[in-house]
Amino acid sequence: MDIQDIQTLIRDIPDFPKPGIVFRDITTLLKHPEGFRSTIDLLAQRCGELSPDYILGMESRGFIFGTAVAYQLNCGFIPVRKPKKLPAPVYQQSYDLEYGQDQLEMHQDALKEGDRLVVVDDLIATGGTAQATAKLVEQAGAILAGFVFVIELEALEGRKNLPDVPISSLIQY
Numbered sequence: 632m633d634i635q636d637i638q639t640l641i642r643d644i645p646d647f648p649k650p651g652i653v654f655r656d657i658t659t660l661l662k663h664p665e666g667f668r669s670t671i672d673l674l675a676q677r678c679g680e681l682s683p684d685y686i687l688g689m690e691s692r693g694f695i696f697g698t699a700v701a702y703q704l705n706c707g708f709i710p711v712r713k714p715k716k717l718p719a720p721v722y723q724q725s726y727d728l729e730y731g732q733d734q735l736e737m738h739q740d741a742l743k744e745g746d747r748l749v750v751v752d753d754l755i756a757t758g759g760t761a762q763a764t765a766k767l768v769e770q771a772g773a774i775l776a777g778f779v780f781v782i783e784l785e786a787l788e789g790r791k792n793l794p795d796v797p798i799s800s801l802i803q804y
């Protein structure tokens with residue numbers, strides 16, 4: 632499937648989780664075998680160009696795409712999680728969402744200085760989640776090679792909040 636076909640599998644839900652937000656629902660894409668496979672193939676191709684040792688994915692939708700990409704590229708996967716889920720010492724970052732506020736954590740020993748990684752998530756809106764993740768990577772002293780998203784909400788200009796590395800999205804709204 633090409634990107635146009637993949638886009639038809641994403642469902643729009645108006646006024647979720649708050650009035651005025653159009654929620655781009657990827658569950659309808661995930662349940663479509665060919666659509667899901669093609670999405671992972673495209674993400675993996677873009678990530679592979681950045682030669683990562685690791686894929687980083689953010690809880691929870693970032694885990695769905697990030698782990699599949701890591702498997703395909705034979706990379707390790709590092710989970711960035713919501714608060715109080717990780718058992719060993721963590722780095723922490725607070726951030727604002729399109730519809731709220733939250734915190735992200737990553738194990739302090741997940742990455743070492745010089746490790747090269749790509750961040751994968753389903754969607755960039757304000758960029759708050761991805762920006763917080765970049766700060767966690769910076770805390771660890773690792774090399775952030777780039778970001779690859781399935782969906783980008785261009786009107787929110789999230790990429791303006793990210794460091795100066797390659798940023799790629801398959802589908803733009």
Ligand SMILES: O=P(O)(O)OC[C@H]1O[C@H](OP(=O)(O)OP(=O)(O)O)[C@H](O)[C@@H]1O
Binds near residue numbers: 689690692733760
């Ligand atoms: O660019 P931003 O404004 O930060 O928004 C994008 C983030 O919002 C969603 O996650 P959410 O926090 O809703 O969590 P979920 O993956 O557990 O649904 C989405 O999966 C991204 O991670």
Ligand SMILES: Nc1ncnc2[nH]cnc12
Binds near residue numbers: 653654754756784
């Ligand atoms: N509009 C949106 N649709 C789906 N996930 C989101 N995460 C942040 N904004 C979103």
